[in-house]
Amino acid sequence: MRSPSSLKQEFLKKWLKGLKTYSLRKKEMSTIERKNAIKLSADIAMASTRISTSSWSHALVAKASNDPANKILVEHVLGPESKTLILKKDPKKSIMSKSSSSSKRITSKNILRKSCTARRMRKKAAHLVEASSIAKRVIMKRTQVLKSLVPGGEYMDEISLIKETLDYILSLRLQVDVMRLLANATEKMDHI
Numbered sequence: 494m495r496s497p498s499s500l501k502q503e504f505l506k507k508w509l510k511g512l513k514t515y516s517l518r519k520k521e522m523s524t525i526e527r528k529n530a531i532k533l534s535a536d537i538a539m540a541s542t543r544i545s546t547s548s549w550s551h552a553l554v555a556k557a558s559n560d561p562a563n564k565i566l567v568e569h570v571l572g573p574e575s576k577t578l579i580l581k582k583d584p585k586k587s588i589m590s591k592s593s594s595s596s597k598r599i600t601s602k603n604i605l606r607k608s609c610t611a612r613r614m615r616k617k618a619a620h621l622v623e624a625s626s627i628a629k630r631v632i633m634k635r636t637q638v639l640k641s642l643v644p645g646g647e648y649m650d651e652i653s654l655i656k657e658t659l660d661y662i663l664s665l666r667l668q669v670d671v672m673r674l675l676a677n678a679t680e681k682m683d684h685i
Contacts, residue, residue: 501671507538507570508671532564535555537570539668540644544571547660549651552645558562 511534515522515606522530537557538548558567640646643658 497667500667501674503542504538504667505675507541508535511535511538511566513572514566518565531556533566534570535668535672537567539664541571542667543660544662547657547664548649549646549657549661550664552648556644598622620641 503604512531517532519526535591536553540553543550548576554567557563585656636651639658640649643649643654643661646654646657649657
């Protein structure tokens with residue numbers, strides 16, 4: 494595992510490369526265009542630092558490269574590896590092919606689900622069944638929200654979703670740390 498400082502350096506280098514690409518392509522930008530350029534450059538730079546270890550990064554790169562205007566930025570930031578990553582446009586395929594054990598998990602899940610259903614039917618207490626179904630609905634709703642927040646999350650099973658979410662959170666924290674350092678450095682230069 495790489496050290497956080499080397500990840501931060503790589504992220505900053507790729508982020509600045511993306512920002513430079515945007516500024517070369519378009520001299521005059523509105524505030525919204527500038528905001529979108531900063532966000533997209535940061536997302537691609539963040540994904541490129543985690544590309545070999547996470548599915549969310551593949552999904553984020555694939556989504557960004559679907560737009561022809563963003564494809565140039567993706568290719569510029571990722572460099573030579575962008576050709577192979579852009580070809581993976583279907584995040585479902587790359588995520589599902591990543592773990593062959595996911596199909597085993599689905600089968601085990603179905604067996605477990607059937608046994609839980611049979612066990613529930615044997616229980617006579619309706620209030621226990623009702624509480625259990627309410628809890629399951631709440632968990633299902635929260636899982637759907639989480640799947641919508643993590644890039645490519647809609648194609649992940651629950652275990653992969655949790656692992657990818659943790660990795661995504663750490664990457665977002667790294668992104669915020671670098672942006673905070675850059676903002677502080679810029680602020681200090683303004684005071685000089």
